[in-house]
Amino acid sequence: MILRLLFITVLLLFIEFYAFQAIKSLIKIKWILISYQVISLLVFVFLLYSFTKFDRSVGQTRQTLFTMGLFLLVFIPKIILTLFMFGEDIFRVGSGAVNYFINNDSNTTFLASRRKFVSQVGLGLAAVPFLSLIYGMTIGKYNYKVIKQNIFFPDLPDAFDGFTITQISDVHSGSFDNPEKISYAIDLVNEQNSDMILFTGDIVNTFATEMHPWIETFNKIKEHKYGKYSVLGNHDYGEYLDWPSAEAKEENFVAIKKLYGQIGFDLLLNEHKFIHKGDDKFALVGVENWGHNFKQAGDLNKAAQNLTKEEFKVLMSHDPSHWEYEIKNHEKNFQLTLSGHTHGMQFGIEIPGWFKWSLAQYVYKQWAGLYENVGRYIYVNRGFGFHAYPGRVGIMPEITVIRLKKGQNVS
Known part of the structure; x- marks a missing residue:
C-alpha cells in the first residue's frame, strides 16, 4: 500500500512538473506563476489526503464523487500537457546528442530551448477535456x-x-x-x-x-x-x-x-x-x-x-x-x-x-x-x-x- 502510494505520488509530481513547464514557457508574469504553483499544491494535497482517507466501510459519498471529478478535471488536461512537453524533451535530448556526438558541433547548446508553439498546441488540446469534464459535471450528467x-x-x-x-x-x-x-x-x-x-x-x-x-x-x-x-x-x-x-x-x-x-x-x-x-x-x-x-x-x-x-x-x-x-x-x-x-x-x-x-x-x-x-x-x-x-x-x-x-x- 505504501509503495503504491509512493509510486502514484511520484507519477503525479512528474505530471505536475511537465504541466508547469508548459505554463512557464507561455507566461512570464511571476505572481501568476506563483499563484499557479500554490493552487496546484493545495489541490494536490487535498486529492492525496482524500484518496488516502477513503473508507471502504462507507463507500461512495458526495465527497468521493467530488474528489474523483476534481482529480479527472485537473489531471487529464495535465497528462495531455505532459505528453507534449515530455515528447519535446525527448526530441531536444535526441537532437542535442546528434549535434554534439555525431556532428561534433560543440558550439551549439546541447539542450535547445523549449518551443512556445509546442506549449500552445498542448494547452489548446488540454482545454478540450477540461471544458468537456466541466460540462459533464454540470449539464451532461442530467442530459437525458x-x-x-x-x-x-x-x-x-x-x-x-x-x-x-x-x-x-x-x-x-x-x-x-x-x-x-x-x-x-x-x-x-x-x-x-x-x-x-x-x-x-x-x-x-x-x-x-x-x-x-x-x-x-x-x-x-x-x-x-x-x-x-x-x-x-x-x-x-x-x-x-x-x-x-x-x-x-x-x-x-x-x-x-x-x-x-x-x-x-x-x-x-x-x-x-x-x-x-x-x-x-x-x-x-x-x-x-x-x-x-x-x-x-x-x-x-x-x-x-x-x-x-x-x-x-x-x-x-x-x-x-x-x-x-x-x-x-x-x-x-x-x-x-x-x-x-x-x-x-x-x-x-x-x-x-x-x-x-x-x-x-x-x-x-x-x-x-x-x-x-x-x-x-x-x-x-x-x-x-x-x-x-x-x-x-x-x-x-x-x-x-x-x-x-x-x-x-x-x-
Missing part, C-alpha cells in the same frame, strides 16, 4: 436522451407486433443531487406511453437508504398495461464495501430487494413470467447479476426452466458480458436480451449512425446500443444515473424505447 429502437423478429407472436418496452438501467440513486432533474427524467419515462417498463438493475451504489429520498419521485412512474419488472445489478449486492458483519450485509441486501417493490416494480430473481396479449404470449425472463468479472448470482437455466427453444423470450440480465459468455449461443434461444451496467464509461464520442467510441469498448464487446448474433439481439442501455465520476461526457443518460416488430431486419 430518449433513444428509440425497432427490432425485428420473424418468430415474434403476432399479437406483439408493435409492442413497446421502455428500459431504464443503472439508477445509482446515491449519486443524485438534483430533484428537479430527476423529476424531469421520470416525466420523460411516462411520456413514452410504452406497453411495459423494465429496469435492469443497480438501484443504488451500495446502501438501501440511498434510495429513500427518491422513492416518492420514482413512484410517479405510471402503471404500464403489461407491467413493471426489474432485476438486480452488481451494486445491489453490497459487494464493494467492508461490512461490520455478514448479517449487516444481508440486511442491506434484503432492504435493496424491497426497494424495487416500493417503487412499483416486480423483481424477478432467476425466474420468468408469461406476458399475455390476446391468444399470444412471450416469456419475460429475469436473472440475478451475472458478470464475467463481477458477481455471478444469475442462474439462466433456473430462470428459463420449462421454457422451450421455440417460445419467444425477452431476457433481463444486468451485465452484457453474460450475453457474450452464456446467452448468445444458449440452446434455449433467447431472442432479445436487455442489459446495462457499462454506462458507456460515462465518457466517449457518439455520432448517431456514424461513429461510437468509448473506453468501455476495450472492456466489453457489447457496451452501448444494439448488437446481434445469428438473429439474437442484445440492447445495452447507457444508464440512467452516474457513478464514480460525477458527470457524463459524450455518453448521455438514456431512456430506451424498444419496439418489437414482426419480420426480418432489413438492415
Whole structure:
C-alpha cells in the first residue's frame, strides 16, 4: 500500500512538473506563476489526503464523487500537457546528442530551448477535456436522451407486433443531487406511453437508504398495461464495501430487494413470467447479476426452466458480458436480451449512425446500443444515473424505447 502510494505520488509530481513547464514557457508574469504553483499544491494535497482517507466501510459519498471529478478535471488536461512537453524533451535530448556526438558541433547548446508553439498546441488540446469534464459535471450528467429502437423478429407472436418496452438501467440513486432533474427524467419515462417498463438493475451504489429520498419521485412512474419488472445489478449486492458483519450485509441486501417493490416494480430473481396479449404470449425472463468479472448470482437455466427453444423470450440480465459468455449461443434461444451496467464509461464520442467510441469498448464487446448474433439481439442501455465520476461526457443518460416488430431486419 505504501509503495503504491509512493509510486502514484511520484507519477503525479512528474505530471505536475511537465504541466508547469508548459505554463512557464507561455507566461512570464511571476505572481501568476506563483499563484499557479500554490493552487496546484493545495489541490494536490487535498486529492492525496482524500484518496488516502477513503473508507471502504462507507463507500461512495458526495465527497468521493467530488474528489474523483476534481482529480479527472485537473489531471487529464495535465497528462495531455505532459505528453507534449515530455515528447519535446525527448526530441531536444535526441537532437542535442546528434549535434554534439555525431556532428561534433560543440558550439551549439546541447539542450535547445523549449518551443512556445509546442506549449500552445498542448494547452489548446488540454482545454478540450477540461471544458468537456466541466460540462459533464454540470449539464451532461442530467442530459437525458430518449433513444428509440425497432427490432425485428420473424418468430415474434403476432399479437406483439408493435409492442413497446421502455428500459431504464443503472439508477445509482446515491449519486443524485438534483430533484428537479430527476423529476424531469421520470416525466420523460411516462411520456413514452410504452406497453411495459423494465429496469435492469443497480438501484443504488451500495446502501438501501440511498434510495429513500427518491422513492416518492420514482413512484410517479405510471402503471404500464403489461407491467413493471426489474432485476438486480452488481451494486445491489453490497459487494464493494467492508461490512461490520455478514448479517449487516444481508440486511442491506434484503432492504435493496424491497426497494424495487416500493417503487412499483416486480423483481424477478432467476425466474420468468408469461406476458399475455390476446391468444399470444412471450416469456419475460429475469436473472440475478451475472458478470464475467463481477458477481455471478444469475442462474439462466433456473430462470428459463420449462421454457422451450421455440417460445419467444425477452431476457433481463444486468451485465452484457453474460450475453457474450452464456446467452448468445444458449440452446434455449433467447431472442432479445436487455442489459446495462457499462454506462458507456460515462465518457466517449457518439455520432448517431456514424461513429461510437468509448473506453468501455476495450472492456466489453457489447457496451452501448444494439448488437446481434445469428438473429439474437442484445440492447445495452447507457444508464440512467452516474457513478464514480460525477458527470457524463459524450455518453448521455438514456431512456430506451424498444419496439418489437414482426419480420426480418432489413438492415
